[in-house]
Amino acid sequence: MNNALLALAGAVVAVTGTLLAPILSQRVLARVQTEQFERQQRAADAQWLREQRLAGVEKRRACYVTANSGYRRYRIELMKYLWLVHKGEATAQARADLEETRHAMHTAFAEAQMVASDPVLRELDAMTGTLAGAYSRTLLLEEGNPHPGWSFEEIQTELLQLGVRWKDMRGIMRADLGVEPGPAGS
Numbered sequence: 750m751n752n753a754l755l756a757l758a759g760a761v762v763a764v765t766g767t768l769l770a771p772i773l774s775q776r777v778l779a780r781v782q783t784e785q786f787e788r789q790q791r792a793a794d795a796q797w798l799r800e801q802r803l804a805g806v807e808k809r810r811a812c813y814v815t816a817n818s819g820y821r822r823y824r825i826e827l828m829k830y831l832w833l834v835h836k837g838e839a840t841a842q843a844r845a846d847l848e849e850t851r852h853a854m855h856t857a858f859a860e861a862q863m864v865a866s867d868p869v870l871r872e873l874d875a876m877t878g879t880l881a882g883a884y885s886r887t888l889l890l891e892e893g894n895p896h897p898g899w900s901f902e903e904i905q906t907e908l909l910q911l912g913v914r915w916k917d918m919r920g921i922m923r924a925d926l927g928v929e930p931g932p933a934g935s
Contacts, residue, residue, distance in 0.1 A: 782891050806926060812857075812864040813919040814923045819850075819857035820876055821915070825849040826885060834891040835901040851884065855858055866925045876911065 830847045833839040854877075861873050884898045920930060 776929065782838065790889050791920040809864055809866070810926055812860050813869065813926070816857040816861045816865075816873060817919065817922065820873075820880070823850045823854035823880060824908060824911055826882065827880065827887065828905065831883075831901065831904055833885045833889075834887060839891055852879070868921050869918075869925050872914075876918060879911060880913075 788848065826847050827850075830843055833843050858873060858877055861870065865873065883904055886896060886904050889895050890899070890901060890904065923930065
């Protein structure tokens with residue numbers, strides 16, 4: 750009887766194993782597929798984040814190029830107009846050219862306010878304030894009603910000093926974009 754019970758127990762184990770094998774293998778396969786799906790999802794999420802980061806850097810880069818160009822052009826045009834005012838040769842066309850570059854700079858600044866990092870925006874704010882002050886003082890000089898202490902030479906000096914500040918602003922922009930400083934420091 751022992752042999753019969755042993756044979757019966759062996760048969761029950763074998764049949765149970767045969768019946769449970771597909772269920773267990775399906776659970777293992779489901780677990781493996783779930784883990785694989787989660788890995789793929791994490792990889793896709795990481796790729797999406799990389800693409801978003803790169804798109805953000807590219808958007809800031811384009812914004813900084815536009816701002817840098819607009820501010821430089823406006824500064825140069827303002828210096829040119831200041832010189833014409835000093836010589837008494839300011840014309841309506843020169844004033845129109847100045848206003849065009851001023852509006853382009855304001856457009857670049859408006860874009861930068863939406864895209865630029867805080868350190869870059871602080872520099873652009875300061876640069877905008879200095880240029881606005883030089884602009885108003887130049888117009889007052891043209892009208893023959895300059896503020897005390899703001900002669901042609903003083904306004905010109907202020908605008909020339911902005912060139913030095915430009916290097917600092919450019920360095921902050923480059924740092925924000927992750928660009929290493931050049932051989933000259935910025």
